[in-house]
Each structure stands twice: as C-alpha cells, then as structure tokens.
Amino acid sequence: MRGGGAVRGSVVLLSGGMDSATCLALAARRDPPVHALTVHYGQRHARELAAARALARRFEVASHAVVRLPIGPLLGSALTDRTRALPRGRRRTSIPPTYVPARNTLLLALALGVAETRRLRAIYLGVNQVDYSGYPDCRPPFLAAFDRLSRVATRVGVEEGWAPRVRAPLLRLSKAEIVRLGGTLGVPWELTWSCYEGGRRPCGLCDACRLRAKGFDEAGVPDPALSR
C-alpha cells in the first residue's frame, strides 16, 4: 500500500471483448493512467486472453496484469464447465446458463484491491444491462451496493474518506450504440474477441457471436474481426 499521494487513474477489467475494449478506450480518455486487469477464471479457451494482451499494448496501458484464478471447478456455469452445453439462440426466460455465480463480485474485489494499492479513483467494468439483463451482477443495484461496500472495506475508505468508484459506462447502451461509441473512440475491433468458443475464427452461432453481429448490423458497420 502506497500511503498518501494523489488519487488518479483507473483500473480496467479487460476481458478482450468489444465491451471491455470500449471501456479501455473511455478510461484512457477520461481517467489516465490506465492499469488493465485481465482475469482468466476458467473460461473454456485462452483466445480472449490474446485479445486482451493486444488491446493493452495498443492502448499503451501503464500496466497489464493477467491473473489466473483457478475457480472454474468451484462455480457451476456453462462458461467454465466443459460438460455443459453453451446456449445457442434459445430464447431466454431467465438468467442464462453462462451466469457464473458471484463473478463480477470477484472481479470487482480484485480490481478494488489493485485500485486501493495504486490509489486509483475508478474501476471500469464493461457490463451491459440491455444485452445481459439476465445477469444480476450486471444491474445498477449491484453496482451501487459494491460502491457502498468499497467505502467500508478499504483502508482508504475508512481512514481517508475516499474509495475507488465503479464506472460502468456501457450499462444502458445497446450493442449498436457500443459499436458507434467505440467507433468514435477508435476502438480496434479487429483485436477484440467475443465468441464463447475458442477457434481461429468466431463460431457465429453462440449467443456472444449473435449479439455482436446484431450490434454491428444495427450500427451499419462491418465487423473487421470477420474479415481476417
């Protein structure tokens, strides 16, 4: 813990997808210097790790930590359990099976520790209420509760009266709006990866691929990741 000193900069939870890439671009503009934090928590493939690394390099972040949390076997989710089918276009009536119990709580806890250690004022998280409204930890009550927690969970909150704040700038945007925003910020879409599968090219069938395609379609922008 570095005592005293200015409170500035941010940590960005960078998965390698289009949402976190857009967050990275926003943080670089609004809250520099930016520290990127990528957490591999047992997803099926490492393809998006490579995307996160490429994005961090492109945005010349102050630091990029890649943390492997071997928690997949502990938490029941189709995203971390290879024996379960991934959703493909089925209509959701409830929270999708890709929900990972307490995932964003865990990611934000880690980011909070980094932000307190480095005295960063903001934690950027690319959650999105429109496309993933099923996930409880992508909703405003969750984000507000985490900010309240941060103020009593940290030394700086208790002794200095400030705590890193969660920023979720994409919360109320559609995928098409994210494509347009990212365009104005110069997000290099060709470096991002969205597909739940880990092949050389996106599968085009999983929910993540479908959402991405819908976003680019509605924004009237070609997806450069598909023309590689």
Next chain:
Amino acid sequence: MRGGGAVRGSVVLLSGGMDSATCLALAARRDPPVHALTVHYGQRHARELAAARALARRFEVASHAVVRLPIGPLLGSALTDRTRALPRGRRRTSIPPTYVPARNTLLLALALGVAETRRLRAIYLGVNQVDYSGYPDCRPPFLAAFDRLSRVATRVGVEEGWAPRVRAPLLRLSKAEIVRLGGTLGVPWELTWSCYEGGRRPCGLCDACRLRAKGFDEAGVPDPALSR
C-alpha cells in the same frame, strides 16, 4: 449452478489459524454439511495450508477446496511482499502493514460463489474485531455491506429471495474467549498455525504469535502447538 433444492450447509474460509479452526468447529455444529475453502493468496509460506488440510480432515468436511490466487504482487502488503518487514510488537497507531487491500472482500466473493453454487445458507469467516480492530474489512459495517451486496449480486438473491449470509461468530470475542470457546468445541489447537513466519515451529515474536500466546495465557490454557 444447481437449481432449486434445499438451502442448507455452509462454507468456511479456513486459513489454518486458530480463529478459522474455531469457525470450522462452530459451523460443523450449527450449519452442516460444511465445505471448507482455503485460499492461498501469496502469503509468505505454505505452512498454514498444511494446517488447513489437517483441520479439514479432522472435521470430516464434505469438501475442501484449496485455491491459489496469485495476487500477491498486485496488492501491496507486508504479508505478501517479501521485501517488507513484518511487524513485531510495535505499537499500532493505525492499520497495520499486514493489511491486504480488499482481502476479505475477495475471500467472501469467492465463498459467495461457492455458496450460491452449492445452495449453502452461511459463509463462516473468522474475523475478529478485538484483536484486529485496525483492519477495515474485519468490522461490522463491512460485514453488513457484504450481506446487502450478496442479495443483489446473486441469481438466488434476485430470483429466489435468499442469499448466503456471512457469519462472523468470533467478531466480538477476545483471543482468550476464542481459546475457551474452541476448548468447549474440541478444536485441536495442535493442528492450527498462527505464525506469520513459516518455520517448523512458531517464531514467537511476530504479532500473530504474540496475540496467540496472550490468548492462551489469559485463558489459562497451555498451547499444545508449542509443545510439539
């Protein structure tokens, strides 16, 4: 995620120290079946991991997960940074340097994921306000804020109206009171490990050793760990 089904049992954050061992004994009595969760987050030594394993075996837990979170380099703390001196008997005027930013938030987030996955009603955490009053994340406001977070962070909180609750049964006990309570519960003190250093025997000089010795002294009980 196992949908539906009874909500029962608990997860115990088991470090291998005397406090978490007492929590384990309490949980085994009050909230069985018990799942133990040991997190190695970059402390200086692995000695307490062995203690946690021995305790889990002794109490015949339903499961024991040992998770290595390689986060030490990310979080500035004397407990995870080998270049910094550990405190030895110096009077504290503030939060001690062994504070790990957001540590209990991170541990509880992981436990919350386990508890939601297994539909467990309680998370046992051996925090103690008396001996470690300097740590913000060992205080009642933190624990209450985490419970509020759990209700909005989880699928079960949002869809089923319940969430795992944090139990901190040692919060207001002195170390001597913990020694007496553990004695009535049959905690095998000889299996526990408290010392910040990782030798074959406790160093007797660090804050953790001093607190432990003071507790046994005041309770009028010999510490069997010292007679090994």
